Amino acid sequence: MALREIIIIPDKQLRLISKPVETVSAEVRRLADDMFETMYEAPGIGLAAIQVAQPVRLITMDLVRKEGNGLTEPRAFINPEVIAASEEMNVYEEGCLSIPEYYAEVERPKQVRIRYTDLDGNVQEEDADGLFATCIQHEIDHLNGVLFVDHISKLKRAMVMRKFEKAAKRGIKYV
Ligand SMILES: [Zn+2]
Numbered sequence: 001m002a003l004r005e006i007i008i009i010p011d012k013q014l015r016l017i018s019k020p021v022e023t024v025s026a027e028v029r030r031l032a033d034d035m036f037e038t039m040y041e042a043p044g045i046g047l048a049a050i051q052v053a054q055p056v057r058l059i060t061m062d063l064v065r066k067e068g069n070g071l072t073e074p075r076a077f078i079n080p081e082v083i084a085a086s087e088e089m090n091v092y093e094e095g096c097l098s099i100p101e102y103y104a105e106v107e108r109p110k111q112v113r114i115r116y117t118d119l120d121g122n123v124q125e126e127d128a129d130g131l132f133a134t135c136i137q138h139e140i141d142h143l144n145g146v147l148f149v150d151h152i153s154k155l156k157r158a159m160v161m162r163k164f165e166k167a168a169k170r171g172i173k174y175v
Contacts, residue, residue, distance in 0.1 A: 001037045004052035008098045009164045015145040018048070018055045021078045024121040028058065032076045032119060035060040044097045046135045048142030051098050059139040063131055080116035080140055083125070085109035092134045094148045102160050106151045108137050 007013055021028055031054060039047040039060055049058040057079045064073035090110035095103045111129045114136055118124055128136050138148055149157045 001033045003041055004034050004038045006038060006042065006047075006051050006097050007053050008100060009147070010161065010168055011098075013050060013053055013055070014098055014142070014147060016050060016055045017145050018050050018057045018143040020057050021117070024078060024117065024119060028056070028078070029119055031056070032058060032060055036062075036074050036076075039097075040065065042097050045131075046139045047097065048139045050142055050145075057143045059136070059143070061135060061139065063135060076119050077114070077136065077139070078117040078119070080114055080136065080143075082112045082137065082140060083115050084113040086111040090130075090134065092131070094134065094138060096138070096148055098142075099147065099149060099160065099164070102149075104149065104152045104156065106134075106138075106148050108134055108151075112137060114140075 031049060035047050035049065035052060035058070038052060039045075039062065045063055045065075046059065046061040049056045059077040059080060061075045061077070062073055064071045086109045088110040089107050091105050091107045093103050094106045095101075110133060111127060112133050113125060113127050115123065115125050141147065141150075149160055
C-alpha cells in the first residue's frame with residue numbers, strides 16, 4: 001500500500017468524468033488499497049479515485065472507523081450508480097478532502113438504492129440511508145465531475161472557489 005496525494009480545488013481534474021472499471025484487476029485492487037490508506041491518513045470517511053488523480057469509477061468508504069475506537073469497515077464500490085431515490089430529502093453538513101476545511105449543508109434524497117461491483121467482481125444492490133446515503137451520493141458525484149459546492153448557493157460557491165484559486169496562485173497547499 002502507498003499513500004497517494006489528494007488533489008484539491010481548483011485542480012481541473014476534479015471536473016473530469018471518470019471511466020468505468022472494465023475488470024476488477026490486481027491494479028484496481030491495488031488502487032483501492034492505496035485509497036483506503038490515503039483516506040484513513042487524511043482522515044476522511046469517503047474517497048473517489050479522481051481525488052487521487054485516477055479518473056476511474058472507484059470509491060472507498062468507511063463510516064465506522066473513528067480515531068481510537070479500533071473499529072473499521074472498509075468498503076469499496078466499483079462503477080456505482082443510484083438506481084432509485086426517495087422523494088424525502090435529508091440535509092447533512094458535508095465536507096470534502098478536495099475542499100479542505102470547508103463545510104456546508106447539502107440537501108439530497110434521504111434514501112437511495114445503489115448498484116455497484118465489489119472488489120471480488122460481483123454486482124451488488126443495496127439500500128442506503130442516513131450518512132451512508134449522503135456519502136455515496138457525494139462520492140458518485142465526484143465520478144461525474146460534480147463537487148458538493150455545486151449543490152450550494154452560487155454566491156457561497158463563488159466565495160469558496162475564489163479562496164482556493166487565490167491560495168493556489170500563492171502556492172499554498174492545504175494538505
Ligand atoms: Zn468529496
